[in-house]
Amino acid sequence: MQIASWNVNSLRVRLPQVLTWLEENPVDVLAIQETKTQDPGFPLEEILDAGYRVVFSGQKTYNGVAILAKQKPEDVITDIPQLDDPQRRILAATIAGVRVINLYVVNGSEVGSEKYAYKLDWLEKVIAFIEEEKSRHEQVVVLGDFNIAPDERDVHDPEKWNENVILCSQLERSALEKLCALGFSDTFRQFEQEEASFSWWDYRSGGFPRNQGLRIDLILASAALSSVCSFSRIDKTPRAWERPSDHAPVIAEFKI
DNA sequence: ATGGTAGTCTAACTA
Numbered sequence: 001m002q003i004a005s006w007n008v009n010s011l012r013v014r015l016p017q018v019l020t021w022l023e024e025n026p027v028d029v030l031a032i033q034e035t036k037t038q039d040p041g042f043p044l045e046e047i048l049d050a051g052y053r054v055v056f057s058g059q060k061t062y063n064g065v066a067i068l069a070k071q072k073p074e075d076v077i078t079d080i081p082q083l084d085d086p087q088r089r090i091l092a093a094t095i096a097g098v099r100v101i102n103l104y105v106v107n108g109s110e111v112g113s114e115k116y117a118y119k120l121d122w123l124e125k126v127i128a129f130i131e132e133e134k135s136r137h138e139q140v141v142v143l144g145d146f147n148i149a150p151d152e153r154d155v156h157d158p159e160k161w162n163e164n165v166i167l168c169s170q171l172e173r174s175a176l177e178k179l180c181a182l183g184f185s186d187t188f189r190q191f192e193q194e195e196a197s198f199s200w201w202d203y204r205s206g207g208f209p210r211n212q213g214l215r216i217d218l219i220l221a222s223a224a225l226s227s228v229c230s231f232s233r234i235d236k237t238p239r240a241w242e243r244p245s246d247h248a249p250v251i252a253e254f255k256i
Numbered sequence: 257a258t259g260g261t262a263g264t265c266t267a268a269c270t271a
Contacts, residue, residue: 009271010263034271036263061264062271107271115270147271202271204260246262246271 001096001254002027005217006238007104007145007200007247011035011066014245015043019050021238027251028070029095031102033145035064042066057088065091065102065144073100082125090126092133098225098256099137101130103144111169119147123175131182139256140222142184145200145247147216148172150186154215156196167216184220187232187252199234200247208239219252228255 004027008014011032022030030052035042037058047054047068057078058064065088067073073093080090089104103126108119134140149168155161161168180186188197198213207213219232232252239248 013263034263061269109270202260203262206260243262 001029001098001256002251003029003031003098003100003141003143003219003254004249004251005031005033005102005143005145005219006249007033007217007245009034009036009245009247011037011043011064012041013243015046017238017241017244019046021235021249022050022052022068025235025249025251029098029100030068030249031091031100031143032066032068033064033102033104035066036061037064055091055093057091059086059088063088063104065089065104067091067093067095067100067102069093069095071096080126080129082128083122085122089122094137097139098254099133099140101133101140101142103142103146105145105147107147108166108172110166111164116166120171120175123172123179127175127179127182130179134182134222138222138224140184141225142179142220143218143250145216146176146218148176149214149216150176150218153195154198156198156212156214161214167214180220183223185223185226187219187221187226187229188215188234188250190226190229191232193233197234199250201239203246217247217250219250221252221254225254225256229253230255
């Protein structure tokens with residue numbers, strides 16, 4: 001079973017790229033973030049025609065998450081009891097017995113800001129939700145745009161992207177560690193990887209051609225899945241396409 | 257360089 005995640009930065013703009021990518025990479029599950037699409041305008045037909053089922057939770061202009069899957073998504077959750085939040089950032093579904101939790105984690109703007117406080121509160125509540133989900137399911141994948149670079153290896157310039165900077169701050173990283181301590185493994189780090197492997201490059205100042213990026217898109221797996229993970233990688237190719245998302249897709253395979 | 261680019265939607269926000 002291959003499971004992927006991609007922040008597409010507007011599904012309407014990126015739909016042709018998503019469909020092309022799925023033809024070349026016929027994964028079983030694709031978790032999408034930043035659809036920026038309200039549910040009535042969701043491109044349902046095009047995705048069904050591509051042979052995928054789909055569930056989604058969108059809003060106007062910002063955020064929005066979707067899960068595309070070859071098999072039927074069941075027990076879909078868009079809201080959690082811990083958080084009364086109009087922002088569409090969470091989508092959980094069970095696909096072929098695997099609990100898939102798709103997250104578009106809050107960016108947080110800058111350390112110390114109101115948005116940063118919201119990010120930390122959001123993370124705490126989502127982690128509590130995931131703990132409950134994990135007690136109910138053996139095979140769990142938590143994936144998406146985490147807007148957190150786990151450690152120094154995941155930033156192009158650790159001097160610039162230090163522990164006082166958004167996406168890298170101590171409190172963000174310890175929240176991620178707390179999540180992993182529930183029994184999740186960052187599948188990317190289970191394998192030998194090239195140095196300077198990133199999943200996001202700022203549109204500004206030629207980030208991609210200079211490989212000035214961060215690895216903030218993650219696929220975390222519970223022990224039952226991480227033990228059967230055969231690869232986990234970043235596919236940089238769509239980032240080099242014309243009019244790309246600022247994120248590249250990430251893929252992991254589980255031999256189940 | 258308190259810049260730069262992209263998306264949503266035409267002003268200003270979010271990233």
